[in-house]
Amino acid sequence: MSQRTRASASRRPTIITVAKAAGVSTATVSRVLSGSSAVTPDLAARVHKAADDLSYRPSSAARGLVRGSMRSVGVILPDLANAYFFDVVKQMHHGATEDGYRMLIADYSGTAADEYATALDLLGQVDGLILLSSRIPLAGLTELARQPTPVVLVNRIERGIDLPMVAIDNFTPMMQLCGHLARLGHRRVVYLAGSDLSWQNRERWRGIEMARAFGIDAVRVASDATIEGAHAAVEEALTHEPTALICFNDLSALGAISRLRGLGLSVPEDVSVTGFDDLAVARHIDPRLTTVVSPKIDLGDQAWSLMRAGLNDETTVSPPLIPADVVIRESTGPVPS
Amino acid sequence: MSQRTRASASRRPTIITVAKAAGVSTATVSRVLSGSSAVTPDLAARVHKAADDLSYRPSSAARGLVRGSMRSVGVILPDLANAYFFDVVKQMHHGATEDGYRMLIADYSGTAADEYATALDLLGQVDGLILLSSRIPLAGLTELARQPTPVVLVNRIERGIDLPMVAIDNFTPMMQLCGHLARLGHRRVVYLAGSDLSWQNRERWRGIEMARAFGIDAVRVASDATIEGAHAAVEEALTHEPTALICFNDLSALGAISRLRGLGLSVPEDVSVTGFDDLAVARHIDPRLTTVVSPKIDLGDQAWSLMRAGLNDETTVSPPLIPADVVIRESTGPVPS
């Protein structure tokens, strides 16, 4: 609507512009603006005024160059659209802010190759890198471990990779979830899987397979960790005539329930459904979701601790897996007779 | 689990390290790595090998300094936890990537003052700034408009501010939504409001007030744009004995429905509920949500167009409001008799 021409003919003011305007040296301006050393109040005031008048913003590129650090860490994650990741990121963000670091968030809703490429080029820009539920192949991780820049792996554990890592225990609660289903009489179940590249998906499947001991007979059906993906995969899942659907996460559980309803099946009367993560929405849909409470706060805290240690060049010991609990709600019930 | 000491004793390799290793000048390394100019294949290969061997990553600070641009734009938004924002961001991200820009995402889940501070300090770091559903006071926006750095306002329109802006029409569809309710016989409704600082909230309310013409008698109840916030606000809303709840967005609709169910009321038999945004979840919960389809793709595209123009120092004309349509599903029904 409004016509607009920016007054960018005049280039951005630099520290020299400010110094001249205030009648002092650039060193003084720098000292005033970064508060690194005492300056006569009179001069300081003049510098502040000049900076304000010129709307001066220090170039973080120049600052980063001379300081040898941009005071920022990068976070790479598969899908910011999933509120789960965001909650973890938020917690790390707290820590980062407290320690004076900015956070660059990069979502690669693409292939694993993209993720690696993103990681590599972010490395030139940040002081540290946090990889959330990373799907980078082992060779890539090995290479990342050789970098002088600290890299932290979250929700992925790999032996033989020399990187600090922290993750939630996916295996145990998934096995417990199966135990819960077994006690309700379920035998034939379908696992609506996540990505094969995801460590969490492998762990969850491992938990399900372990539950064969309880008599759980599970089939995997490929899907993806989204509402729509699960929605679309339900039909195939039903060909296996399961009495329960174990979904990779809450989002897929939501999509599955929606599809089941569309097919005239009710949850949990006809089919039981479980999720994973305990998103806010899991407590508020109908039926409320039986799922696993993932301690996102802990996870975020511990991830940042590892990063902080890395940034300070300290030796770190990766903490043990963080336990997660099953929470039983109304989306699971006894096997229909 | 694994003990860990990083080999950061040796500092990061610089372009000089690579040049020495390859036996060429730094200029040649730069040319090879940035592909800016032709280099003999033999030399190029030597440079690439040296760079690989050293795991060299160019410092983006240095690069940004000399180029006068970090090739990145900042995006500031109120709450990344809301998938709506993310969808818009994703679309802008496409455009940015295509044009060779990286995107820094900053969520301020805090006060408006934080948002302004974030904007100011991001300005030193990016080539452009996109403000999503910004709540920065007018004075702040005026100041931002004075900066040489391009700033784009998304989902907020303010007269007298010399910034390019693009937004979805909130007013019209909200009025139509009320019309829909009116036709179903609703008169007493409660608006579960969003933040008073939000332009979108003001516009939506304006649409509701306009609907007095249809006989809609609306009361505002303070809430916030989250599941939990709406959940908590329902009891107060019910004191006004409404037959319908108009929620600020889909997330609040979700929370409201959950609370109503908890109180033994069913939707839409006892109370009708509407949302706004049409998140994926709106189509998949029970009852499916009557809401407004916000054209996020368009919005993201147009926002990036404005930003690109700004980055290229072109004159821009803010486009007209983007129309949004009401979609009627099962969360609204006739007034109970």
Added chain:
DNA sequence: ATTCGTCAAGTAAGCGCTTTCAAGGAGTTT
């Protein structure tokens, strides 16, 4: 009164890159 010590302010050296400019080598033309 002279010598120090102290401390505010300025001078200048780089941080790691890109890019202009100059140099030199190879290929073309006369």
Added chain:
DNA sequence: AAACTCCTTGAAAGCGCTTACTTGACGAAT
């Protein structure tokens, strides 16, 4: 064979900051 052009490569100048190091002024100590 000389003169010219074209093209690859290197040398060096900054980009905008911070931070030793230096200077100089002023008060305290001798």
